[in-house]
Amino acid sequence: MIAGRLPVYVNDLDAVVAQAIAEDVGACDWTAQLVPADRQAAARVISREAAVICGQAWVDAVFAQIDRAVRVDWQVADGERVAPDQELYRLHGPARALLTGERTALNFLQTLSGTATAVRTYVDAVAGTGTAIVDTRKTLPGLRNGQKYAVLCGGGANHRIGLYDGILIKENHIAAAGGIVHAIAAARALNAGVQLMTEAENLDEARAALAADVDLLLVDEFSDADIREAVRLTRAHRAAGGKTLIEYSGGATLATIRQLAETGVDRISIGAITKHLRAIDLSMRFIGA
Numbered sequence: 001m002i003a004g005r006l007p008v009y010v011n012d013l014d015a016v017v018a019q020a021i022a023e024d025v026g027a028c029d030w031t032a033q034l035v036p037a038d039r040q041a042a043a044r045v046i047s048r049e050a051a052v053i054c055g056q057a058w059v060d061a062v063f064a065q066i067d068r069a070v071r072v073d074w075q076v077a078d079g080e081r082v083a084p085d086q087e088l089y090r091l092h093g094p095a096r097a098l099l100t101g102e103r104t105a106l107n108f109l110q111t112l113s114g115t116a117t118a119v120r121t122y123v124d125a126v127a128g129t130g131t132a133i134v135d136t137r138k139t140l141p142g143l144r145n146g147q148k149y150a151v152l153c154g155g156g157a158n159h160r161i162g163l164y165d166g167i168l169i170k171e172n173h174i175a176a177a178g179g180i181v182h183a184i185a186a187a188r189a190l191n192a193g194v195q196l197m198t199e200a201e202n203l204d205e206a207r208a209a210l211a212a213d214v215d216l217l218l219v220d221e222f223s224d225a226d227i228r229e230a231v232r233l234t235r236a237h238r239a240a241g242g243k244t245l246i247e248y249s250g251g252a253t254l255a256t257i258r259q260l261a262e263t264g265v266d267r268i269s270i271g272a273i274t275k276h277l278r279a280i281d282l283s284m285r286f287i288g289a
Contacts, residue, residue: 009161010145017061020104032096041095042288045088048281054078054116054153058108067097079153102284110279112150118273119154131261132157138271147274169198180205184212206230210237221250231264
């Protein structure tokens with residue numbers, strides 16, 4: 001369902017790949033020069049652990065930029081679960097190009113697959129509750145769009161991509177604007193044509209956000225009882241014709257995620273799925289020509 005359909009915001013792939021190749025190869029891959037220029041080779045890449053795969057387009061782009069004679073034959077698709085020692089793809093082409101592109105391609109694949117795998121762990125933990133797992137802007141610099149795509153591959157959903165495609169009023173905005181009502185009014189006056197979202201630090205602020213019918217209400221580190229009350233208020237608001245969704249934001253972990261989902265919130269945002277990253281262990285080995 002994911003493979004071959006990158007979201008529209010993944011519009012920097014070629015530039016990101018070019019930068020990654022430049023920082024690794026520089027003026028020349030001297031070690032690859034040890035191999036005859038006309039030597040053809042084949043290689044296979046496996047995952048050494050269970051994972052959810054993400055990054056096919058980035059791997060393809062690496063080898064396309066290094067040498068278009070390289071053929072990448074995928075055995076799996078983005079979003080697919082794989083087992084330890086499962087083959088992910090095979091490479092065929094000039095040996096020098098395979099060697100030069102190896103690390104850059106694996107870096108993208110191991111990083112994005114690590115993100116997708118982490119997301120799937122949280123998604124599995126809330127299965128059956130109806131609560132969506134959502135990312136944040138706490139991403140690796142330069143890999144924002146890739147990690148946002150990896151969240152989709154892991155079964156999660158995207159929050160705003162950046163500062164440009166949504167207004168999110170947080171505690172500092174509320175303080176600087178003189179209160180949540182003033183902050184929401186100022187946001188409406190912008191006529192930005194983007195979603196309007198606001199955090200609330202207590203039930204009074206939640207009520208003010210609902211009265212303004214914002215697109216998304218974020219309850220930040222509420223007690224369990226206050227989360228449930230905010231959910232009740234939000235559902236009553238929607239039953240009366242409002243549109244507001246409710247999201248829990250503020251330090252959810254695998255140990256607490258199920259309990260939080262069972263309060264009835266529509267979404268839970270988790271910064272850890274993109275910032276506390278553990279890359280997947282991958283390996284590439286030559287298998288002949």
